[in-house]
Amino acid sequence: MKSETRNVLLKAYAELHKNIEELYEAHDIAIENNDFDNASLVASRADRHYEEVENLEIIISELE
Structure with missing residues (x-):
């Protein structure tokens, strides 16, 4: 996998984790x-x- 692709996927992964935490806090x-x-x-x-x-x-x- 190209490093650019890996970096984008890891960034999406981290951002989704942050969103999940915020949503569960709102819950x-x-x-x-x-x-x-x-x-x-x-x-x-x-x-x-x-x-x-x-x-x-x-x-x-x-x-x-």
Whole structure:
């Protein structure tokens, strides 16, 4: 894998991890405020990002 490709994939991986953390924090705040609709929404988005992170991890490891 070219270093440019690897760097872009690693950057995407790191950014998704950051987004996941922020979404789960928003989920926790929504739960504390009994805002279950929004908690469900942000948890769902976090879960989707997590799946993407897992896929990126596989791609990166296979291409190295």
